Amino acid sequence: MNIHIKWILRAISLVILVVPICSGLLIYGGNLSALVMPEKTDFLKDTPQVEWIGYQASTHKLEFKFSNPWKMAIMFNSMSADVYCKDHNVLIGAINLPNPVTVQPKFSQKISLVITFSSTAQSHFINYHFGAGASAELRNMEFTVQGVKLTSNQPMDIGTIIYP
Ligand SMILES: [Zn+2]
DSSP states (O other): OOHHHHHHHHHHHHHHHHTTTSOHHHHHHTTHHHHTOGGGHHHHHSOOEEEEEEEETTTTEEEEEEEEOSSSOEEEEEEEEEEEETTTTEEEEEEEOSSOEEEOTTEEEEEEEEEEEOTTHHHHHHHHSTTSOEEEEEEEEEEEETTEEEEEOOOEEEEEEOOO
């Protein structure tokens, strides 16, 4: 695989999965050898940004904005993850990317992931979160970028989820 593509994929995966909950230092903490490769430093100056937009209960969508700083388009073929209630460690659903998304070079784009609630989610919300939301996180995240499948066991906090 082309070394630049590899680096791009690694940067994307780290940014998506780690930025919302960790500092910049932690992001690259496991990849110090990658940092010192001179041909890769251009990518470090322009790292992708992921901005959390929020959860739209009416449409069951988790939305965030992805900013592509590079001169190449980035295609997200698929994304999926399990959604867990943090308070009770209970699976409440799963998210999926309904359609592939291409973010054009030097462009920012909203990416929407759709939640499908599990069969037991309704009773869990009624019994434990009635009239309020549940603090949720994503687990077992899988996504395919530029045709390459990436996975992470790093949980990602997504704030409060309300059962529609
Ligand atoms: Zn709960």
